Amino acid sequence: MAVTDLPTVDVDVDVDVDVDLDAVAAEVDRFAREMLPADWVAAVDRDDPATLATIRSNFDGEDLWTRIADAGYVAPTWPKEYGGLGVAPRVAGAIGRALGRYKMPRFDNPVGVDLAGPAIMNWGTNEQKERYLLPIARNQEIWCQLFSEPGAGSDLAGLATRAIRDGDTWTVNGQKVWTSLGHLASFGLLLARTNPDVPKHKGITAFLMPMKHPGVTVRPLRQITGDGEFCEVFFDDALIDDSMRLGPVDEGWRVAISILMNERHQGSGSGAAMPGTVAGRSIGALIRRYAPVTDPVLRQRLAQLYIEDRLVSMTNQRAAARRRAGQPTGPEASVTKLFFSEHTQRLQNLAVDLEGPAAQAWEDGDRWLQNTVWSFLRVRSKTIAGGSSEVQRNILGERVLGLPKEPEVDRSIPWSEVRRS
Numbered sequence: 115m116a117v118t119d120l121p122t123v124d125v126d127v128d129v130d131v132d133v134d135l136d137a138v139a140a141e142v143d144r145f146a147r148e149m150l151p152a153d154w155v156a157a158v159d160r161d162d163p164a165t166l167a168t169i170r171s172n173f174d175g176e177d178l179w180t181r182i183a184d185a186g187y188v189a190p191t192w193p194k195e196y197g198g199l200g201v202a203p204r205v206a207g208a209i210g211r212a213l214g215r216y217k218m219p220r221f222d223n224p225v226g227v228d229l230a231g232p233a234i235m236n237w238g239t240n241e242q243k244e245r246y247l248l249p250i251a252r253n254q255e256i257w258c259q260l261f262s263e264p265g266a267g268s269d270l271a272g273l274a275t276r277a278i279r280d281g282d283t284w285t286v287n288g289q290k291v292w293t294s295l296g297h298l299a300s301f302g303l304l305l306a307r308t309n310p311d312v313p314k315h316k317g318i319t320a321f322l323m324p325m326k327h328p329g330v331t332v333r334p335l336r337q338i339t340g341d342g343e344f345c346e347v348f349f350d351d352a353l354i355d356d357s358m359r360l361g362p363v364d365e366g367w368r369v370a371i372s373i374l375m376n377e378r379h380q381g382s383g384s385g386a387a388m389p390g391t392v393a394g395r396s397i398g399a400l401i402r403r404y405a406p407v408t409d410p411v412l413r414q415r416l417a418q419l420y421i422e423d424r425l426v427s428m429t430n431q432r433a434a435a436r437r438r439a440g441q442p443t444g445p446e447a448s449v450t451k452l453f454f455s456e457h458t459q460r461l462q463n464l465a466v467d468l469e470g471p472a473a474q475a476w477e478d479g480d481r482w483l484q485n486t487v488w489s490f491l492r493v494r495s496k497t498i499a500g501g502s503s504e505v506q507r508n509i510l511g512e513r514v515l516g517l518p519k520e521p522e523v524d525r526s527i528p529w530s531e532v533r534r535s
Contacts (some may be wrong), residue, residue: 124136133201135208142187142212149181149445150216158216162421166217167481175219176253183252186215190229192235196243197251198392204434224486225295226257233373234322237361242322246301258299260323260347261370265534267292268505270305270374271367272524272532275349277306277321279363282356284308284321286329286349292499296332296345299325303373309364310530317529318366322358329353339491375447394458394489395465396450397423403482404468415464422457426450449514455496462490 147155151173157166182188183197190206194197199205219529221227231250234242266272276287286306296302302323309317325332330351334342361369397420407413429450465486466473473490476483497503511517524532 115486135205138208139212142209144187145187145214146213146216148180154216163217163481170217170219173219178219179253182213182218188221188253189231189251191261192231192247192251196235199210207434211353221253222295222298223250223253223256225259225299225303226253226255229259229373229376230257230301230322232376233303233320233360233369236372237320237369239302239357241357242360246322250492256295256298257302258293258296258302258325258345259373260293260296260302260304262292262307263289264291268502271318272534273307273318274534275306276310277305277308277319277354279308279356284354284356284359286323286352286354288319288349290347290349291335291345293332293345293347294343294499296325296347297334301325302347303360305366305370307529308366310346311528312364313526314524314529314532315367317364319363320360320366320369321354322360323352323354324358327352327354337492338494339488394462394493395486397461400461400465400468401480407468412464412468415467416462419457419461419464422453422460425458426454429453448501448506448509451500452503452510455493455500456503458493458496462486462493466490 154166154169154173157163158167179188186194186197186199187209189197190199190201190209191203193200201209227250230460231247234246238246247254250257260271260275261270263273263275265274273288274399275286275290277284277286284306286304288306290304293299293302302325304321304323305318306321307317308319312315323330325347329350331348331350333346333348335344335346336342337344360366398415400416401420404416407416433450469483469486472483473487476487501509508520512519
């Protein structure tokens with residue numbers, strides 16, 4: 115099947131409230147079955163994960179994602195001219211669920227699709243949209259997020275990386291840390307301080323930073339899983355043209371807030387993320403593997419987590435209804451991010467406990483146990499990444515419950531006068 119012949123779901127975003135989601139799913143299912151090898155489809159149909167894992171390991175995942183992107187299915191909510199289908203989130207969710215059945219290999223550009231793409235759509239120039247969005251959707255250019263710093267994690271506005279302008283060129287110096295996929299990325303969303311003589315929230319500017327530029331050094335950090343997905347990034351007189359600036363000068367905090375809201379939305383399990391981007395065993399998989407559970411304590415934990423899963427799902431439906439009504443993302447992003455990240459950790463804890471001693475050592479080739487333990491270790495970061503649970507509780511206390519803001523003695527004074535270690 116030629117790339118130009120790949121089917122799409124041609125839906126007008128203004129009228130797709132009445133779209134038949136079952137018909138959308140059926141069309142995506144037909145697309146997947148025509149695109150994938152016959153033995154892949156057969157392994158899915160007979161629920162044979164071992165055979166499927168072998169097939170997937172010998173398949174060109176990059177070519178696969180290119181073909182899915184050319185069908186408009188990687189970022190279906192994006193406009194058609196930028197590689198999407200122009201559909202609403204509910205339709206995109208149906209597309210993602212239909213593709214998820216076929217256990218696609220890991221998608222290596224979640225920051226690009228979930229964060230960089232929407233940011234460029236909202237704040238970028240027409241030239242930036244035309245240059246960057248389609249390669250993001252096609253998984254051709256990986257993106258990372260250059261926000262956190264050793265001295266400015268939860269207090270992101272306290273960042274110290276500097277960008278100094280000279281005509282149409284900016285010189286960047288500083289350090290970032292916890293940069294997921296930094297070692298693979300072609301570009302990064304960079305926040306840098308451009309005016310140190312105003313309060314910390316007002317002197318920040320956002321940039322689209324090429325990661326292979328002279329003066330940019332990336333060093334992977336070893337994680338508890340053994341992977342090196344997180345990185346620290348150093349900028350030493352790295353030059354960047356003003357055409358790579360995202361949004362107005364000194365207005366980067368507004369850009370950052372819009373990106374962080376998207377990150378919390380995706381981290382809540384509520385987005386239409388592509389298959390393979392979320393780690394961990396699902397409640398459904400645990401029920402299928404272990405039911406009936408005879409131990410009363412384990413059975414109670416399983417029941418509780420099933421209830422929590424339904425609560426997350428219904429809260430996400432409520433948030434989707436808000437978006438369909440044209441209302442902006444509200445505090446439900448922090449509600450679901452906080453609850454979902456802690457729920458996910460409890461779920462992976464249970465997955466390990468259900469296995470008992472087998473989770474401590476397993477035979478080579480036992481992919482279920484290997485991936486279960488990997489997920490158990492990987493989700494330790496869920497309550498930190500995308501805004502720690504403590505930050506989310508502050509947001510909810512202040513914006514939902516109306517509690518007084520946490521004291522900030524440095525909010526209204528110039529950043530250059532703030533004491534720092």
